[in-house]
Amino acid sequence: MTNLPSSLINFRLLPPETIWLEPEQMEQAKTISECANTRPGERAISEIQQWERYLNALALLAFEQWLSERLPAPAMQRSPKPIESVSYIEVNGFTVCLLAVEHVLDETVPIPQAVIEQPALAAHFYVLHEVSEEQELVTMRGFCRYDELSHSCQRHPIQDGYYRLPLSFLDAEPNHLLVYCRSLQPAAIPLPMSMSSPAEGALTVWAQATTTLTQWLQGMFDEGWQAIDQLINSDASLSLSTRSLESGAKRGKLINLGVQLGQQTVALLVNVTPEADGKLGVIVQLHPTGEDRYLSPNLTLSLRTPPSREALWPAGKTLQAVTSRSQDNYIQLKPFKGRSGTCFSVVIQFGNNTVEENFEL
Amino acid sequence: MGVSSRYWTLWYLSPASENLGYENCLIPAAQAFAQNHSPCAQDGVTQATLLSYFHAQSSSVTIWMQAQAGLCLRCYVSASILKACYTIDHLFGSNKAFSYRDLLPFVLDDDGKTHVILDRDRKTQLVVMGDEQSQATTYPIFAVEVLRTFKVAESSASLDNWAFLRTKQNVELKQFLAEFGFQHLSDWALLNRARPRQMERLSERDRHLINAFHQVYRRDRRQQLAGSRRCPDPSTEQLQKMMTDLQQQNVAISTASELMSSLKRVAAQLRQYDLWSHRVPLEVHDVETGRDTMRSDLPCSEVDELDLEQKEVLMFFHQQLDLALNAAIAQELRDRVATLERSKKYAPLAPQYVPGLRFYYEQGLSLKEIAPLLGMSSWDQARRVLNPGDLLSKVRAMTVQRVLDRVLEQAQQKGFAQTPPDPNYLRTLAEQVEVVADQEIFQAAVEEMRAGQCRSFNSVYAQQLRLYLNECRENQSHD
Numbered sequence: 001m002t003n004l005p006s007s008l009i010n011f012r013l014l015p016p017e018t019i020w021l022e023p024e025q026m027e028q029a030k031t032i033s034e035c036a037n038t039r040p041g042e043r044a045i046s047e048i049q050q051w052e053r054y055l056n057a058l059a060l061l062a063f064e065q066w067l068s069e070r071l072p073a074p075a076m077q078r079s080p081k082p083i084e085s086v087s088y089i090e091v092n093g094f095t096v097c098l099l100a101v102e103h104v105l106d107e108t109v110p111i112p113q114a115v116i117e118q119p120a121l122a123a124h125f126y127v128l129h130e131v132s133e134e135q136e137l138v139t140m141r142g143f144c145r146y147d148e149l150s151h152s153c154q155r156h157p158i159q160d161g162y163y164r165l166p167l168s169f170l171d172a173e174p175n176h177l178l179v180y181c182r183s184l185q186p187a188a189i190p191l192p193m194s195m196s197s198p199a200e201g202a203l204t205v206w207a208q209a210t211t212t213l214t215q216w217l218q219g220m221f222d223e224g225w226q227a228i229d230q231l232i233n234s235d236a237s238l239s240l241s242t243r244s245l246e247s248g249a250k251r252g253k254l255i256n257l258g259v260q261l262g263q264q265t266v267a268l269l270v271n272v273t274p275e276a277d278g279k280l281g282v283i284v285q286l287h288p289t290g291e292d293r294y295l296s297p298n299l300t301l302s303l304r305t306p307p308s309r310e311a312l313w314p315a316g317k318t319l320q321a322v323t324s325r326s327q328d329n330y331i332q333l334k335p336f337k338g339r340s341g342t343c344f345s346v347v348i349q350f351g352n353n354t355v356e357e358n359f360e361l
Numbered sequence: 362m363g364v365s366s367r368y369w370t371l372w373y374l375s376p377a378s379e380n381l382g383y384e385n386c387l388i389p390a391a392q393a394f395a396q397n398h399s400p401c402a403q404d405g406v407t408q409a410t411l412l413s414y415f416h417a418q419s420s421s422v423t424i425w426m427q428a429q430a431g432l433c434l435r436c437y438v439s440a441s442i443l444k445a446c447y448t449i450d451h452l453f454g455s456n457k458a459f460s461y462r463d464l465l466p467f468v469l470d471d472d473g474k475t476h477v478i479l480d481r482d483r484k485t486q487l488v489v490m491g492d493e494q495s496q497a498t499t500y501p502i503f504a505v506e507v508l509r510t511f512k513v514a515e516s517s518a519s520l521d522n523w524a525f526l527r528t529k530q531n532v533e534l535k536q537f538l539a540e541f542g543f544q545h546l547s548d549w550a551l552l553n554r555a556r557p558r559q560m561e562r563l564s565e566r567d568r569h570l571i572n573a574f575h576q577v578y579r580r581d582r583r584q585q586l587a588g589s590r591r592c593p594d595p596s597t598e599q600l601q602k603m604m605t606d607l608q609q610q611n612v613a614i615s616t617a618s619e620l621m622s623s624l625k626r627v628a629a630q631l632r633q634y635d636l637w638s639h640r641v642p643l644e645v646h647d648v649e650t651g652r653d654t655m656r657s658d659l660p661c662s663e664v665d666e667l668d669l670e671q672k673e674v675l676m677f678f679h680q681q682l683d684l685a686l687n688a689a690i691a692q693e694l695r696d697r698v699a700t701l702e703r704s705k706k707y708a709p710l711a712p713q714y715v716p717g718l719r720f721y722y723e724q725g726l727s728l729k730e731i732a733p734l735l736g737m738s739s740w741d742q743a744r745r746v747l748n749p750g751d752l753l754s755k756v757r758a759m760t761v762q763r764v765l766d767r768v769l770e771q772a773q774q775k776g777f778a779q780t781p782p783d784p785n786y787l788r789t790l791a792e793q794v795e796v797v798a799d800q801e802i803f804q805a806a807v808e809e810m811r812a813g814q815c816r817s818f819n820s821v822y823a824q825q826l827r828l829y830l831n832e833c834r835e836n837q838s839h840d
Binding site: 017070102107108133134137147171173175176178182189 | 450451452453454455456545546547549550553554556558575576579580582583584590591592634637638639696700705706745748750751753754755757758761762765766769781782783784787788791792795803807
């Protein structure tokens, strides 16, 4: 037998992995795609979108099956996001964005611009599936990591809101995805916190996760929220300002404001306190970090109602806002109160860069 | 390191059914020429040198030298063509009516036995006879056509990519694909998957036809989930609805049967590979160097070597490989039976899994032959239940994973790797493990599965698997 040298077959030894779908899964996909259709207040969607949803649902079910047969007890959860053309799933803490196409004969991978550029839609991994509906067959065509994709996509043209990357850009070995999910920490593939695309302007999006503040009072803090003294130097002005914060739980998060500020990082501090009337009081401050004594001028910190889930990108309504002047050590929103379960967003804006953090009381 | 052996290893067609459809051999004349005339081992330099000899128009280069340089390049291109056929096979997916073997006769037609040069205008292939005479050939060799049309100065494509593009554009190969490429799909499934990119190459009228079809057929398709999955012909009602929609677009079609035949005509057009494929070489443009780099899925050098110290870690995993393979086979067989037992539909067939695989791996029967022996309703059912390819792929994944875990542990203990590891480090390590695992175990297993009739399963994988299958049988008979 004549072996083809491995250097020649370095794309992948085996043919692409395929997943056969069963009638139950076809039925489920129909339900999933129709469920999405009957959200209240939504316009009727076109047949083209409806078909996309159906294909996406098939890819989602196939991927779930594929994973469950290969990862020992994966922590797997569907993760709906306000975008139609792809679906999301959380696997062992990693966000996986699933792209579905019906063929790869043109050897290109269409990736919606938004799922790379909008922090709320960014994922650790992007997996391409080919759905052959008539054959009840889904083929895994490859995947890529966020860091590699975001680095490389700028070299490729955008057409109709899609980056079109060569198929060969993807890692055709799906086992590598399993290797990553088993052996890496999600933090090893950093996802964006800010947006720096001027075209997007002040567009805001539903951020990746909502931070639940009542959990803070029980001592449970989401990843990224750190004790305040870990974040900022204990210089005089700072200790003064934090001392004025009331008791309760306080945490801070580093926010990167993007290239236009020379990678300036600011610290968003949030303090939550139970009030006598059963409500929760919230104080939100923005501080400089590192050696910086002052915030950059014209940084705006605002409080908004959360973005609506119904439509695609509506920003919430601004309730209050404060803008930094030339020598502000920090800026602060007026303290506010709310009942448990209330949602709000805090938006930091500088020029065209917008970072949004979503909270639930 | 010397000049790459790609310049004197020829891949040629060998249609005997028990092998892969091709073989390779060493061409001594090409080896001697490449080694004597290439100033350095760098691949780009070697190739440029050989091309300049092949196209030389100066009297200092004899036509024998031209022909021998051509032979080296034909060897090089033969590997690209073979790879292109595999790639097309993979692109069309796994459930189709053809394989790369069917494509080889159209493009892998060089036996390396003739000396060929080009005429001065680079229009015609000339066969070199004795006495430095040459005459136009009646059978142009495809690999030489690739070389003839490859213009370094005008194209940013590498020779590899050019060979891929030319293979995709080979007229006979395209005719074959038009007939068999989409044979597994009904006209209606094909129309369903047409997108703007395909439609823009059709007439406006045909685009309207497809749009009307999508509106009606896709909607109903999602409703008709029970029963056969093959897309049925559109019903009279569906055709009527499409006609109404088309009227609004001022597309006049008077009868349902006229619409039906129009749709079939559009579907026939959609069976052309050209409509779906990309027409230019897809190379990745490297901004830093300003040049097009080779596609990562085309031949390139081996995976980056890890540091020397880490090689001792790699030594370690050779020992782990057999252990991991045995454990992976045992676990995947158990898991597969358990999955079948949990399935509503396939639970009754779970006890047939091990006997089915034994028919496949011990007696070399095809799935089609096995299905009736196990009381399965169809080839499709046997394929879904037994799926030997899927088992192989899972065993490979698990073997690699097990070895990788041990190697990573070692690397971390010795301080070669961070904890948790860096993603790129992890991938490089995984690729290293895969290369060795594939060379030692899985490549042979995949190839014997790909071989046609009269195949026999002799790989390490097949042998180990048979041991476990026998053990399962004995356990069952003791129960």
